[in-house]
Amino acid sequence: xxxxxxxxxxxxxxxxxxxxxxxxxxxxxxxxxxxxxxxxxxxxxxxxxxxxxxxxxxxxxxxxxxxxxxxxxxxxxxxxxxxxxxxxxxxxxxxxxxxxxxxxxxxxxxxxxxxxxxxxxxxxxxxxxxxxxxxxxxxxxxxxxxxxxxxxxxxxxxxxxxxxxxxxxxxxxxxxxxxxxxxxxxxxxxxxxxxxxxxxxxxxxxxxxxxxxxxxxxxxxxxxxxxxxxxxxxxxxxxxxxxxxxxxxxxxxxxxxxxxxxxxxxxxxxxxxxxxxxxxxxxxxxxxxxxxxxxxxxxxxxxxxxxxxxxxxxxxxxxxxxxxxxxxxxxxxxxxxx
Ligand code: SAH
Ligand code: SF4
Numbered sequence: 001x002x003x004x005x006x007x008x009x010x011x012x013x014x015x016x017x018x019x020x021x022x023x024x025x026x027x028x029x030x031x032x033x034x035x036x037x038x039x040x041x042x043x044x045x046x047x048x049x050x051x052x053x054x055x056x057x058x059x060x061x062x063x064x065x066x067x068x069x070x071x072x073x074x075x076x077x078x079x080x081x082x083x084x085x086x087x088x089x090x091x092x093x094x095x096x097x098x099x100x101x102x103x104x105x106x107x108x109x110x111x112x113x114x115x116x117x118x119x120x121x122x123x124x125x126x127x128x129x130x131x132x133x134x135x136x137x138x139x140x141x142x143x144x145x146x147x148x149x150x151x152x153x154x155x156x157x158x159x160x161x162x163x164x165x166x167x168x169x170x171x172x173x174x175x176x177x178x179x180x181x182x183x184x185x186x187x188x189x190x191x192x193x194x195x196x197x198x199x200x201x202x203x204x205x206x207x208x209x210x211x212x213x214x215x216x217x218x219x220x221x222x223x224x225x226x227x228x229x230x231x232x233x234x235x236x237x238x239x240x241x242x243x244x245x246x247x248x249x250x251x252x253x254x255x256x257x258x259x260x261x262x263x264x265x266x267x268x269x270x271x272x273x274x275x276x277x278x279x280x281x282x283x284x285x286x287x288x289x290x291x292x293x294x295x296x297x298x299x300x301x302x303x304x305x306x307x308x309x310x311x312x313x314x315x316x317x318x319x320x321x322x323x324x325x326x327x328x329x330x331x332x333x334x335x336x337x338x
Contacts, residue, residue: 065111204247260289
């Protein structure tokens with residue numbers, strides 16, 4: 001039986017559990033239906049999180065990566081990128097600057113760069129945690145359980161490791177040498193060690209289906225992810241996917257909205273990728289379920305070199321200016337930054 005949007009929408013509104021088929025139906029919403037979906041997600045966001053938008057300052061500390069993901073400009077085969085690595089002291093200083101600006105969470109992100117041993121990173125984490133009121137989030141890819149444990153012991157609170165796609169074949173093809181099962185096991189290990197975990201996916205990967213996006217959402221739920229980053233695919237000219245289409249704005253927003261309905265309590269960022277795809281990306285995401293923004297506060301001399309994809313939103317703006325711009329967006333929408 002073909003499900004009607006209306007009946008599934010009603011189910012979602014009443015907080016009933018949604019099946020994969022239900023989710024596919026919502027993701028297929030047409031322009032008119034989509035409006036109702038976004039409004040419901042916004043309502044759900046308000047009920048569970050109020051008007052607060054959490055700001056989390058991100059520092060991209062190294063663009064070296066041992067992986068070769070087909071979609072990413074940091075992949076090791078990209079020899080046109082000028083690589084950089086921040087010194088430990090330099091990174092501690094940058095994090096102190098982020099705290100001084102008033103941020104209560106510092107997110108440390110990089111390619112999978114083994115120069116930063118767990119011991120070296122521990123030094124950075126302990127320095128950031130010394131004041132006792134800053135949360136540290138890591139986004140450094142796949143490591144061993146022992147390393148994750150040491151980093152936790154040094155004070156790391158959260159870990160972002162997007163599972164990227166629930167389609168095991170696609171995962172393997174686009175992330176050579178890695179597999180979905182290992183990635184999901186890393187997330188389970190992180191949870192077991194006491195981290196708050198973040199997952200997420202990329203919308204518009206070539207070969208992706210609505211069914212696999214629906215499975216992504218069910219994985220978020222199964223993981224009981226605290227944070228979920230949903231961003232469109234943006235092709236990078238020095239990667240094998242350079243001729244692929246970018247992800248669709250509508251489908252990214254619909255995925256965000258449905259994720260809000262399925263995980264009412266999760267923290268959902270309005271992603272930089274969405275702000276790169278569309279000039280009003282932050283506003284649009286905040287209107288259909290998002291409650292977090294992660295301004296990119298990487299020091300200016302490195303910022304333009306962290307090119308996961310080209311023309312990343314905010315990469316031309318210095319930390320204070322970018323934060324001011326984002327605060328203006330939040331305030332103009334009648335929301336409150338925290
Ligand atoms: N190396 C770590 C963290 C840095 S990459 C990791 O892979 O987990 C951070 C995120 O960038 C990835 O999770 C991926 O979802 C996203 N990303 C990479 N290339 C992208 C592209 N071309 N378009 C959109 N998002 C991309
Ligand atoms: Fe490396 Fe992460 Fe980019 Fe893959 S997505 S190449 S792991 S930085």
